[in-house]
Amino acid sequence: MDYTGFLHQLVEGMQRPEPEQGRRYLIRFAKPKQYEACLVELSRMRNEFTDLGAVRSCRLARSIIAPVHDPEELYRYSDDITVEEDASISLHATALHSKPSSVQGVPWGVKQIRAPKVWSVSTGHRIKIGVIDTGADYQHPDLRYSLARGINLLNRSLLPHDDNGHGTHIAGTIAAANSTAGMIGVAPRSLIYPVKAFDHNGSAFVSDIVLGIDWCVRNRVDIINMSFGMKTRSKALLDVVNRAYQAGIVIVASSGNDGKRRSIDYPARYPQTISVGATDKNRRIASFSNRGVFVDVYAPGDKIVSSWVQGKHHEMSGTSMATSHVSGAIALLLAKHPGLSPAEIKTLVKRATVPLRARKTTTAKSKIRGGEIDALKLMQEGGG
Incomplete structure (x- = not known):
């Protein structure tokens, strides 16, 4: 050539x-x-x-x-x-809801997946989670001990500071550790590596995600959280997802917010990822969430309060929010059982669920597939 x-x-x-x-x-x-x-x-x-x-x-x-x-x-x-x-790629959060001035203790989603029941056995200690998103608020009291340096793909000379809020929200649900005045995430002693691929508008391209996954593989993270997606397939993205999977990294991806029954977004649709749908407080699939055979597991994603930029907290909904609960639950498992492969973890995650409730509009014929993640069951299924 x-x-x-x-x-x-x-x-x-x-x-x-x-x-x-x-x-x-x-x-x-x-x-x-x-x-x-x-x-x-x-x-x-x-x-x-x-x-x-x-x-x-x-x-x-x-x-x-x-x-x-x-x-x-x-x-x-x-x-x-x-x-x-x-191609462009989008974050999987619906519109911002109310903005509570503060939150204290354990948010409802973290309780619902029974993460606190696991903390006597595992808090996710030293598990490295690459969050490919808008960055993170390094000054946030909830995240003071939860953030590693990460990478800013938009400006490599800067820390991956969050100028949007979405990435900080995801980081809070996974690893917030402010028991005195703020909130506690699913795996409070895990370590978030923010990978800033999305700009202040929440916009990114496939190339940014590809470079972000590349960085995560080179820096040997254990889990990659991908709370975003696109409708079209990309060979470049599939190739790099597959290489991360082969490197032993667990990839957790949001299914999308279109309320579809037979389709989910990429990269969640790739078999190398764990695809996540969203539930509400009643363990029903959230109306906005994609669902069906391509969704591996569900998790709380409706009206989730978590950390926000400028030290604040916000309530958001989306399969984005559900994905962070699953990444946290897997961090709890990996801290106790570090030798598990991505394929083994996916099998355990699909098995360690509680049944979903049907909506009143659901007919008897349309059986609900899948269940909601249960961190305690996941730990028990994993052998500890």
């Missing part, structure tokens, strides 16, 4: 003034040696062409991410590369 010619073509496209120039693509190499050779050439040419500063690389996915003016011009390299447009 002519790497110099290939990169020159990228540069030419970036230098064109047309409006399409801003479209990004994930360019994946068929063979590791080709990817490495391209990186060597890219490094050499960066000194010559400042435009190549816009090109990012991901070793785990054997990909480079770059603006491409006309992807058809790259077809001559089709034996060696695949080209995929960088």
Whole structure:
């Protein structure tokens, strides 16, 4: 493959003034040696062409991410590369509800999954959880001892500070540890590694998620929490999810908030993830939650109060919120049984549930599949 010619073509496209120039693509190499050779050439040419500063690389996915003016011009390299447009991806939270000024003790969702019953045996001590989201509030009293440094993919020179709120909310449900004046999460002694891939509007692209998973694998996290999704499949995302799974990382992903019965969002739909739907206080599937055969487990996700930016607390709903409960429950299990594989954990999670209640509108014929996560059962099923 002519790497110099290939990169020159990228540069030419970036230098064109047309409006399409801003479209990004994930360019994946068929063979590791080709990817490495391209990186060597890219490094050499960066000194010559400042435009190549816009090109990012991901070793785990054997990909480079770059603006491409006309992807058809790259077809001559089709034996060696695949080209995929960088699609947008959305957080799985519905509208913000009320904003209580404070919360004290154990929130209802944490109680409902019986996490406090496990704390005498496990608090998730030292389990590393990568939360790919909007970042986290490092000054929040609930999270003072719960946050590691993480990574800011939008600006690598900065800490992954949360300028949205969603990531802090997820972190609080998983690992808040402020028993005196704030709240306690499911696994209060686990450690959150915030991976800021989403901006202040809650917007991100597949390439940001791919780079985030790559970072989590390199930093050997135990669990990745992914409270977001998209309607279309992405080969680049599937590839990197599969590599994280093979590296022994448990991936927990939200199913989506469309109230669908036969479909869920990606990446939750990939079999390498544990897909999560949302329930309410009555153990009924929340009206907004996707459900059906593709959902592995349900967890509290309706009107969940958790940490928020500027040291506050907020109430939110969504399968996002349900996913954080499941990540926390798995952290409790892994702290006690660190040798379990992602496949074993998925089996245990699906088994360690309590039955869901049917809504009044549900007919007798439409049987409810799946159940709500139970942290105590999960620990017992795991053998401890």
